[in-house]
Amino acid sequence: MFFENFGIEKNTVTGITGSGGKTSLIFCLAEELSKYGKVLVTTTTKIYEPDKKKYEKLFLTETNEVFQGTGKNIFIFGSKIENGKLLSPTEGEILSQRSLFDYILYEGDGSKRKFMKFWRKDEPCILSFTDNIIGVANIKAFGLSFSEENVHRYNMYMDKNNKFYKNKYIDFEILKSYIKEGKFFRNFSGKKIIFLNGIENLDEFKMGLEIKKEVQNLILGSVKKRKIYFENNISAVVMGSGKSERFGKNKLLEKIDGIPMIEILLKKLIKFPFKKIFVTYKDQEVFEICKKYNVISLKNNRYYLGQSESIKLGTSNIKNESIMFFTGDMPFLSEEVIFKIISEYDNRITIPVVSGERFSPVIFPNRYKEALLSLSGDIGGREIIRKEKDINFIDFFDKKPFIDIDTEEDFENLKVVFKDDRK
CATH class of the missing domain: 3.40.50 (Rossmann fold)
Known part of the structure; x- marks a missing residue:
């Protein structure tokens, strides 16, 4: 208010x-x-x-x-x-x-x-x-x-x-x-x-x-x-410690136009006045990238237990603010999309959707902190969302900003598209 x-x-x-x-x-x-x-x-x-x-x-x-x-x-x-x-x-x-x-x-x-x-x-x-x-x-x-x-x-x-x-x-x-x-x-x-x-x-x-x-x-x-805007305090949590099993190596370090994917995201996030920006990591290379942008790195020693460990690690460092969760493998996520989600956040769980399909990033109000800290496994916050009846869905008409990358084939195909966009 x-x-x-x-x-x-x-x-x-x-x-x-x-x-x-x-x-x-x-x-x-x-x-x-x-x-x-x-x-x-x-x-x-x-x-x-x-x-x-x-x-x-x-x-x-x-x-x-x-x-x-x-x-x-x-x-x-x-x-x-x-x-x-x-x-x-x-x-x-x-x-x-x-x-x-x-x-x-x-x-x-x-x-x-x-x-x-x-x-x-x-x-x-x-x-x-x-x-x-x-x-x-x-x-x-x-x-x-x-x-x-x-x-x-x-x-x-x-x-x-x-x-x-x-x-x-x-x-x-x-x-x-x-x-x-x-x-x-x-x-x-x-x-x-x-x-x-x-x-x-x-x-x-x-x-x-x-x-x-x-x-x-x-x-x-x-x-x-x-x-x-932002006076109600939002912190960003970037989940950068995934196992990348289908990719075969840490996909966040793969470069598009000479820049690692996770760095492409961080360059955008630092332009917003988040209260804090946290990045969970397991590899030293991700830690070194975080140092360049003065964001807070959180070593995830339990990354092998699934995405929920990243969520809990980020959430445990939050105080009274809301939490906006990002995955690190979304190179097409634009500043305009980030701004639209934040500008329409209304203290409910806020999720971008395209034709009914849900995507990241998702904002959780601080009142869900204990529920987030109790998660386990690799399902992330979906269980909390499933139980919540009153959700703020933000409609978009293009899936492209929300595309993530799971395999090397995905990466090679999308890398070409990304370069074309940069032109």
């Missing part, structure tokens, strides 16, 4: 500032929190009048009017409605409501529904009793024209920076600088988070990761997709 990733606790006041999804985020949070207590939504400036479906009651201080909505446990608080906008009550009036609600959420500035904004000296308007501030930016600003159409107070900003930004598009550097230097918090000393909203594909995710390297407490996600 979003509120868990933002660390919103009971009896706290949270401000939302910035642009590119503030209102959507505030009602997403309100909807989640309403399951755990009474939520008050308000503003310190003005917001568009909320739809009646979003609230149970709306209170206006100037007229003492109360409007009934069709929602539950979400209450709206303002001074009056003017030209379709709800205007702010006073700070004292909001403070007087604090003891009556389990959570208070408020918008601390306006952006006229544009993707970027620039702040006046008196913005954002932060309540003195605020516990958390979430600053919102939006990856969808990238590539748009740097103009009044997309930037709130564009003219004010251009008065000072017209040479650099004139006739510009919002490129990576502009977006990164906006997030790094934006006045989301204005001297606020409490808990501060920036949420980069609108991330819905691999390219946007990668761009977000590059910005995250330079911005502390940056969370990547999409309110539209109701998704936070």
